[in-house]
Amino acid sequence: MAVPAHHIVATPPPFDVPPYPAGIFAGQVVLVTGGGSGMGLAMARAFAQGGADVAVMGRSLDRAREGAAQIAALGVRTHAMSCDVRLPEAVAAAFDEAEAALGPVGLLANNAGANFPVLAEDISPNAWSAVTRIAIDGTFLCSAEYARRHIAAGEGGAIVNNSAQYIWTGFPGDAHSAAAKTAQATMTRKMAADWAPHGIRVNAVAAGFFPHATSNAGQREGGIEELQAMIPAGRTGSIWEFGWLAAMTCTPLFGAMTGQVIVQDGGESLRRSLIMPDYVPPRERADGPWGWK
């Protein structure tokens, strides 16, 4: 069902009108994990719009390179590299590589993650480890590596984590990601406290549904049209408005903000009424929206 014509849908400015001046990150390098595609690429492009040079980290070097090319088109320097964020030595080496190529990493965006709808009973130990450790261990290892370098140099900084709108409610049919994304949000608050004395700010955006080429529902036959109407805001998110908010938390505009988890989901996670469609267990709705057949 489409959003009725008499409903009013709030929309953001277009991509080429960012909310901050082009030079707000000038002279700074941002490292974006999982920055080659999807939401990481949206973060990277938002930082680039503010003039940051971008180190694009991905599991796949090819995908990181493809993303880096799109980011470079915005007029900044980029460096693409491959890294498994679950391995501390690999993370340290990637920071070295980024700094050799572009200079000291001044800002960090943790986006690396994997996610796919699956019944809890069908999550193999390998799949559980992959999804939870990329997000949980990866965010920890990259953030701690970043913080050690900044503390040693006596310099403050800013980290932004990509969390998700389902972190406070659970996400039946997506148990690994439900656990992983909440860990990112709760570690955000504690790391912010740990590193506040060193001037390092840590915030997160709990993002709703921002369709992109590699999102699960982005591949739906018939596109995302039918998904717009289920969200209170009357639309799915435009991926650049997610990138902007993530980058904005790292600007001096929000210079006093730390330890915050900002929900940006068009009200999706809050939707509730006394009368709702009958409850259907995940294993009986494999063909519906968010299904996996």
Add this chain to the structure above:
Amino acid sequence: MKRVEMSGWLAGKRARIEGDSPAIAAAFEAAGATLVGGEADIWVHIAPPPKVKAAHELTHAEWRASLDAGLDRRFLGARDFAASCRARGQGGAVLFVGAPEQALGADQAAAAGALGNLTKTLGVEWARDGIRVNSILTRETGDTLGHLAAYLASDYAAYVTGAVVGIALDD
């Protein structure tokens, strides 16, 4: 810190600010909003922080005053604002600003807790009127408060509604 522009976040918007926050008023004007006393596209309500008293030392009159300013006035004001938006056939933005839930006394804990869930409720209830509802609960009063308020009131936050945001670590 270098001065950063807000790139006309609120250009062409009329904002009515109820309550006192020099940082928010300054940021809204810097972001291009026109501050008005009547019909508006944005309604901001800032509640003054109640005095800190142990619950058993609060009179009912003190309790009621905190809840009036921290909750009732906000609901009634938002309700009127939303009605005027609907009458014009236009969307709008509501922003509640106040102290964090556990920062002061039990009166504030009650008011801010109620306000947080009211924010989440109205954000969804009025979503298809194009009216967004958000809260900032913080003890911060400086530039970041002003900038965050301007951001949440602007179209850049078009996908942020029902959000309760803080600024400092213990917010």
